[in-house]
Amino acid sequence: MPRAGLNPAAVVDAALRVVDAGGPEALTLAAVAGECGVATPSLYKHVAGLPELRALLAVRIIDEFTAEATAAILGRSGDAALEALAFAYRDYVTRRPHRYAFMPQRIDPDPGVTAAADRFLAVVFAVFKGYDLTDDQVVHATRVLRAALHGFAVLRTGFQMGQDVDVTYRVLVETLKAIRGAAGSAS
Amino acid sequence: MPRAGLNPAAVVDAALRVVDAGGPEALTLAAVAGECGVATPSLYKHVAGLPELRALLAVRIIDEFTAEATAAILGRSGDAALEALAFAYRDYVTRRPHRYAFMPQRIDPDPGVTAAADRFLAVVFAVFKGYDLTDDQVVHATRVLRAALHGFAVLRTGFQMGQDVDVTYRVLVETLKAIRGAAGSAS
């Protein structure tokens, strides 16, 4: 029987296809192996197990997202950067709803994931460079921004009632422009 | 052998203990059965399976949370109500970190969970009764508030760097007071 010619990157590619098609729940070694056209245990020749595959996938996704976010805020500052990041965020989540579930939410034991998360964080951080805030204030502002954008991303599909979610997002973004003032006064 | 005297409520009680002790990941029929002092399949005499147990647990937790949130905003309105809800939210998450994971994030197929989620939503909704907003605007404001509070709750434990998370939360709450104006202008 011919070799499948796999490698870690190809396994992650297959995992991405599985996740895109079936959501985060569908990410199973059996499914990925099927997608690769290989028996399940064969995957262990390329990744150490499900946790490592998840970590590799997370790095891939975080970096993809970071690249888009970076492109969005390049050349902008202040409220314009904040808006650009917010819309890039929403766009990614809309375009890749299942992938977003792998964005880091708590501290990850995997150092690769932590590093990728830090790279992403630097982008959010950059938004507040244009404002006149102390270092501490920038940290708080970054956390608030992340929390709001993430919360919206998570709940987005769960909003009942007919009102336009795009309008809600605009309200959110407008609200967030108050971060600058709030960070200044609350610390 | 003597009967264990179980019933659905007692099973949910055991499930709560399991979740409190080991986190949402630990919620397994085997663990709950162990906590009940019973063999795993015996649970099926009281709950239909893991999904139903999860749903029952979610209802229990959402209602517990709703009760606390309701108590917090009773007798307050406007910014005071918003603050009270925000702090009740944060307090619950801090006190019951594992339980919070069962709060509804997307539409749940279980009608009981949906009903409980609606009861909770009504509380958040009530915060904006005191503001001068149209019905549509209240819906958007409610969504924004939920998104921000939820996002913070989720990311709370993941914040790196030493800065005080309580200060961050104060910045968040201050920022959210701008919802009124944003909802008014953006729609």
Add this chain to the structure above:
DNA sequence: CCGGCTAGGCTAACCGCGTTAGCTTTGGGG
């Protein structure tokens, strides 16, 4: 007080998933 019925417990067994062990074979490099 007794017989029986039901509800609530049990064991056995199946399936799917992750994982490990150990065998086989491919195919590139000395």
Add this chain to the structure above:
DNA sequence: CCCCAAAGCTAACGCGGTTAGCCTAGCCGG
């Protein structure tokens, strides 16, 4: 050309959810 490491495979285990089917505790009517 041969060899051997890498990359595939099958077999087997453990664990979790779930189903089937048995057995008995304990209430209820006679």
